[in-house]
Amino acid sequence: MIRGADALVVGGGLIGCTLAAELAARGxxxxxxxxxxxxxxxxxxxxxxxxxxxxxxxxxxxxxxxxEGRDLYPEWSRVLREETGIDVGYRRIGLxxxxxxxxxxxxxxxxxxxxxxxxGLRVEQRSRADAQPGGVVERLAADVSAMLFFxxxxxxxxxxxxxxxxxxxERRGARVLTGVAVRRFRIERGACRxxxxxxxxxxxxxxxxxxxxxxxxxERLPLPVPVEPVRGQIVEVRLAGRPLETVVSSEEVxxxxxxxxTTLLGSTMERVGFRKEVTxxxxxxxxxxxxxxxxxxxxxxxxxxxxxxxxxxxxxWPLLGASPIDGLFFAAGHFRNGIxxxxxxxRHVADLLTGRPSERRxxxxxxxxxxxxxxxx
Amino acid sequence: MIRGADALVVGGGLIGCTLAAELAARGxxxxxxxxxxxxxxxxxxxxxxxxxxxxxxxxxxxxxxxxEGRDLYPEWSRVLREETGIDVGYRRIGLxxxxxxxxxxxxxxxxxxxxxxxxGLRVEQRSRADAQPGGVVERLAADVSAMLFFxxxxxxxxxxxxxxxxxxxERRGARVLTGVAVRRFRIERGACRxxxxxxxxxxxxxxxxxxxxxxxxxERLPLPVPVEPVRGQIVEVRLAGRPLETVVSSEEVxxxxxxxxTTLLGSTMERVGFRKEVTxxxxxxxxxxxxxxxxxxxxxxxxxxxxxxxxxxxxxWPLLGASPIDGLFFAAGHFRNGIxxxxxxxRHVADLLTGRPSERRxxxxxxxxxxxxxxxx
Numbered sequence: 001m002i003r004g005a006d007a008l009v010v011g012g013g014l015i016g017c018t019l020a021a022e023l024a025a026r027g028x029x030x031x032x033x034x035x036x037x038x039x040x041x042x043x044x045x046x047x048x049x050x051x052x053x054x055x056x057x058x059x060x061x062x063x064x065x066x067x068e069g070r071d072l073y074p075e076w077s078r079v080l081r082e083e084t085g086i087d088v089g090y091r092r093i094g095l096x097x098x099x100x101x102x103x104x105x106x107x108x109x110x111x112x113x114x115x116x117x118x119x120g121l122r123v124e125q126r127s128r129a130d131a132q133p134g135g136v137v138e139r140l141a142a143d144v145s146a147m148l149f150f151x152x153x154x155x156x157x158x159x160x161x162x163x164x165x166x167x168x169x170e171r172r173g174a175r176v177l178t179g180v181a182v183r184r185f186r187i188e189r190g191a192c193r194x195x196x197x198x199x200x201x202x203x204x205x206x207x208x209x210x211x212x213x214x215x216x217x218x219e220r221l222p223l224p225v226p227v228e229p230v231r232g233q234i235v236e237v238r239l240a241g242r243p244l245e246t247v248v249s250s251e252e253v254x255x256x257x258x259x260x261x262t263t264l265l266g267s268t269m270e271r272v273g274f275r276k277e278v279t280x281x282x283x284x285x286x287x288x289x290x291x292x293x294x295x296x297x298x299x300x301x302x303x304x305x306x307x308x309x310x311x312x313x314x315x316x317w318p319l320l321g322a323s324p325i326d327g328l329f330f331a332a333g334h335f336r337n338g339i340x341x342x343x344x345x346x347r348h349v350a351d352l353l354t355g356r357p358s359e360r361r362x363x364x365x366x367x368x369x370x371x372x373x374x375x376x377x
Numbered sequence: 378m379i380r381g382a383d384a385l386v387v388g389g390g391l392i393g394c395t396l397a398a399e400l401a402a403r404g405x406x407x408x409x410x411x412x413x414x415x416x417x418x419x420x421x422x423x424x425x426x427x428x429x430x431x432x433x434x435x436x437x438x439x440x441x442x443x444x445e446g447r448d449l450y451p452e453w454s455r456v457l458r459e460e461t462g463i464d465v466g467y468r469r470i471g472l473x474x475x476x477x478x479x480x481x482x483x484x485x486x487x488x489x490x491x492x493x494x495x496x497g498l499r500v501e502q503r504s505r506a507d508a509q510p511g512g513v514v515e516r517l518a519a520d521v522s523a524m525l526f527f528x529x530x531x532x533x534x535x536x537x538x539x540x541x542x543x544x545x546x547e548r549r550g551a552r553v554l555t556g557v558a559v560r561r562f563r564i565e566r567g568a569c570r571x572x573x574x575x576x577x578x579x580x581x582x583x584x585x586x587x588x589x590x591x592x593x594x595x596e597r598l599p600l601p602v603p604v605e606p607v608r609g610q611i612v613e614v615r616l617a618g619r620p621l622e623t624v625v626s627s628e629e630v631x632x633x634x635x636x637x638x639t640t641l642l643g644s645t646m647e648r649v650g651f652r653k654e655v656t657x658x659x660x661x662x663x664x665x666x667x668x669x670x671x672x673x674x675x676x677x678x679x680x681x682x683x684x685x686x687x688x689x690x691x692x693x694w695p696l697l698g699a700s701p702i703d704g705l706f707f708a709a710g711h712f713r714n715g716i717x718x719x720x721x722x723x724r725h726v727a728d729l730l731t732g733r734p735s736e737r738r739x740x741x742x743x744x745x746x747x748x749x750x751x752x753x754x
Contacts, residue, residue, distance in 0.1 A: 235657070237657045277678045277679075278678065278679040279675065279676055279677060279678060279679060280612070280614045280664050280667070280668070280674050280675060280676075280677040280678070280679045281664075281668065281674070281675030281676060281677075282679075283660065283661075283664060283679045284660075284661055284664035284665055284668065284675075287657050287658075287660060287661035287664075288661055288665070290657070291657070291658065291661065297657050297658070298656065298657060298658030298661075299656055299657075299658060300656060300657040300658075301654045301655065301656060301657070302654075302655040302656060302657045302659075302660045302682055305679055
């Protein structure tokens with residue numbers, strides 16, 4: 001039995017561990033319950049792109065939260081390295097979005113580049129004519145006819161990062177219980193006061209659901225949590241030539257160079273429930289799409305493939321902040337952006353929990369925006 | 378130092394171990410030298426199809442040797458099971474060769490079916506109209522317009538088989554030295570009398586080169602051995618539906634159901650030297666080809682992929698029997714048919730080595746058929 005924790009974080013993925021570290025740094029007594037081990041699910045399966053600009057079609061509170069996440073990374077990486085000794089592989093290598101004549105997103109991307117530049121962000125038009133000798137542009141398929149380069153997009157190694165966030169939380173005094181599953185949320189007189197686990201009850205003044213794709217907890221939470229798993233598959237290859245100097249993407253696929261010299265090809269979006277298997281069809285489509293963008297993929301060494309379950313909400317934005325149940329909070333539903341949003345999520349949810357004024361309102365990410373959704377039976 | 382062996386087999390793959398077991402059964406003192414472990418190379422990488430009919434375009438001594446191999450399997454499997462306790466997975470499940478309107482091999486296959494039937498072999502025309510409900514034909518792609526079924530083709534598990542052949546050789550008294558590499562062949566006065574290894578010299582009255590793709594031994598053999606590696610890649614998947622009841626193949630790919638419920642997709646033919654890596658392009662082509670034949674492949678679970686090096690000769694037939702060097706023999710160059718040809722190879726090479734009259738002449742497989750080839754510098 002654990003009594004009197006200030007905060008109990010349910011789910012020890014990157015979001016949970018980062019939040020726990022932040023809360024512990026602010027002096028709270030924090031417990032994290034993780035049924036497996038940090039990084040065992042989506043956090044460890046991500047490709048590690050920090051690319052808010054590439055994915056943004058319009059300005060929004062989500063875009064600002066994502067940009068803030070990206071901006072926090074250099075300093076956060078430095079702190080994690082100091083605290084844990086782990087180099088989380090943060091590198092601002094940029095992202096080259098490639099378009100063929102057939103790509104239906106070319107016009108939208110040009111419009112996005114315009115408002116992003118007006119917002120003070122860097123987006124560069126690239127052409128094959130001014131390709132650097134030996135650079136990535138020369139290696140692209142012949143039908144890539146236009147490119148946008150986002151020099152401030154970055155990458156990080158999600159597995160190292162999750163491990164570092166876990167260690168950081170522990171070094172700062174949080175207790176991270178691994179291999180412990182939640183059986184029940186303790187709701188007393190309409191307020192959440194802890195959980196029962198297979199290792200006994202844990203009492204806490206605040207409970208934060210950071211359980212990723214599992215945040216809805218089947219029937220174990222007495223409110224609808226609109227989070228569902230969306231499978232994403234990734235193939236890892238090793239190019240015969242030298243590693244790419246930047247992330248490269250098309251409408252079909254992205255290619256992320258890793259610090260160890262391999263390249264990740266991602267990803268799929270599949271609503272297949274909690275099934276994490278790698279499928280032959282996805283591997284084939286990722287390899288084909290990558291080969292259409294970078295022909296030398298055909299001779300790349302196939303290393304491995306895996307799948308993860310993204311926690312998707314109906315609008316693709318995360319669930320952050322208070323819930324209708326007193327004492328229960330959300331730091332969940334990060335969908336494709338859990339890595340990117342981890343530091344800004346931790347900051348603002350911690351502000352909320354510690355009563356500090358936050359420079360960013362969490363209301364756009366409140367579960368109440370889904371109030372019109374049908375509740376579960 | 379090992380002295381006075383009757384036979385030294387260089388290479389402990391399936392061919393080497395099977396030959397060693399056969400020679401030991403005939404009372405010879407046999408030593409096998411294997412630089413890795415039996416099954417570590419092509420023997421363990423094969424898909425395990427025993428399909429002489431499917432691949433035969435015309436009658437030939439090779440076809441007869443292959444048929445004999447297939448015919449020996451039921452009894453050989455029984456003996457191996459008795460001797461070693463290992464079920465080698467032999468199953469006569471047949472092979473369904475599928476043709477689309479575009480398949481350029483359809484006419485040739487029909488002609489092959491005709492002469493094979495005249496030879497007394499079974500080949501059955503199948504049509505979509507008489508498909509069994511729930512059977513494999515119903516699962517095929519819509520553009521499969523014609524089929525030939527070879528009911529006597531079979532499969533075996535090459536890894537279990539190689540392990541069983543290894544154990545059988547040892548049980549019969551052969552010494553199988555693993556992790557021992559050959560440094561030099563001992564040629565004295567024009568005769569081969571053993572090898573020097575990194576574990577010391579081994580003297581033997583007869584030396585049999587059964588080293589698969591490595592049979593040419595770089596500069597270590599003083600004669601040209603026309604064997605080269607041809608890479609073959611295989612993808613293993615697990616179908617969501619029930620396993621296939623027969624091997625299925627198209628002009629692009631074959632699908633082999635395994636006893637453990639997975640399916641192997643093979644294979645490529647690549648002349649890339651001694652490079653065993655799995656490539657992204659091959660994985661993509663195998664998956665695409667399999668999906669074109671059996672659409673449900675798209676949702677199959679991707680398990681793994683691997684590559685092996687087939688020992689190819691210029692004409693695709695093996696190198697069997699005596700060499701120009703006294704005391705040196707070949708049991709090599711089995712290319713795509715090492716599993717199938719192992720029992721017939723062992724029988725006839727053992728006949729030659731023990732002075733028995735063999736019912737099959739090995740001259741079509743002699744190295745001398747390549748006498749006109751340019752010798753190495």
